[in-house]
Amino acid sequence: MSESAVAQAATAAADPAAGDPLLQVDDLKVHFPVTEGLLKRQVGTIKAVDGVSFKLARGETFSLVGESGCGKSTTALAVLRMQTVTAGRILFEGVDVTHHSAARMRPIRRRMQMVYQDPFGSLNPRMKVSAIIGEPLVIHGLAGDREAHRARIRELMALVGLLPDMADRYPHEFSGGQRQRIGIARSLALDPSLLVCDEPVSALDVSIQAQVVNLMMDLQRRLGLTYLFIAHDLSVVRHISNRVAVMYLGRIVEIADRDVLFNAPKHPYTEALLAAVPVANPEIEANRAQQIIKGEVPSVRNPPSGCHFHPRCVHAMPRCRVESPALRPRDDGRLIACHLYD
Numbered sequence: 001m002s003e004s005a006v007a008q009a010a011t012a013a014a015d016p017a018a019g020d021p022l023l024q025v026d027d028l029k030v031h032f033p034v035t036e037g038l039l040k041r042q043v044g045t046i047k048a049v050d051g052v053s054f055k056l057a058r059g060e061t062f063s064l065v066g067e068s069g070c071g072k073s074t075t076a077l078a079v080l081r082m083q084t085v086t087a088g089r090i091l092f093e094g095v096d097v098t099h100h101s102a103a104r105m106r107p108i109r110r111r112m113q114m115v116y117q118d119p120f121g122s123l124n125p126r127m128k129v130s131a132i133i134g135e136p137l138v139i140h141g142l143a144g145d146r147e148a149h150r151a152r153i154r155e156l157m158a159l160v161g162l163l164p165d166m167a168d169r170y171p172h173e174f175s176g177g178q179r180q181r182i183g184i185a186r187s188l189a190l191d192p193s194l195l196v197c198d199e200p201v202s203a204l205d206v207s208i209q210a211q212v213v214n215l216m217m218d219l220q221r222r223l224g225l226t227y228l229f230i231a232h233d234l235s236v237v238r239h240i241s242n243r244v245a246v247m248y249l250g251r252i253v254e255i256a257d258r259d260v261l262f263n264a265p266k267h268p269y270t271e272a273l274l275a276a277v278p279v280a281n282p283e284i285e286a287n288r289a290q291q292i293i294k295g296e297v298p299s300v301r302n303p304p305s306g307c308h309f310h311p312r313c314v315h316a317m318p319r320c321r322v323e324s325p326a327l328r329p330r331d332d333g334r335l336i337a338c339h340l341y342d
Helices: 003-014 072-079 102-109 129-139 146-159 176-188 206-223 234-240 258-263 268-275 282-287 318-322
Strands: 023-036 041-056 061-065 087-092 112-115 194-198 226-230 243-248 251-257
Touching: 023 072, 041 072, 041 251, 061 072, 061 234, 072 194, 072 226, 102 112, 112 176, 129 146, 129 176, 146 176, 176 206, 206 226, 206 234, 226 234, 234 258, 243 258, 243 268, 251 258, 251 268
Parallel strands: 061 226, 061 243, 112 194, 194 226
Antiparallel strands: 023 041, 023 087, 243 251
């Protein structure tokens, strides 16, 4: 990415409202049919993603957080068009890609890549590191001559802190953190503008997590990258994010700037989620109000009516049981889907 593009990305990240978004998701829905019997008769629907909307500015890190099964990863796959979209709209770099065929998506995929959760399963164990990192270049016809191809692989390895002599080794010869660096290098091969990072450090040791997160932040500054960051570890999210969206049962319940959300959460689910994170200072921890989420997470096959969170919410009102709250902007710039703030 050029220096001017990096500068523009930094400006847009500082003010997400400035300029056209790199990615815009409008009322995204991803539903799966539930079938039974030999004839596969449909008996229900799982609404994995149910009306999600957000925008990403160039150069920012936008994180999706929530409990397992809330729809974070399905949203990420839908954005990349690796998952069929039931309804809604996805705009990438101003182009509506919602219903693009695989052939039409091919050139666009050069600009949007993914970093996977599992650094062990996402790398082909039979391929050398040089072949893994260079594979996207070969697939998209950008390998060039042999020397240019090797030079690009060396450049990518240097970007992520891998030594040149590692190019001829196999994945099993590396640690988890090194394997994730290989995966990141592969995702950068086509010079993308967007990286979708699906739990990229959750499978790593805590000591290694910080190294990989710091590497990603450094790459973002140097290359002007935009991250859609999927995670459940809120300490990692707080470290890397510009803005954060909280998901619950397929819906976004709150979006806010990182510091605004972590310092003053508003949605009852966000409050409880953050209250579950331990604080290093024992005095602060002892004086914190405990927010206990009652009950179990409802089934996505049969979610509650109205606000999906109302059976577990200490502030639930009769209205919450019958009317689903819309995600609306508030005076402090955040968006909240909660009747408490109507």
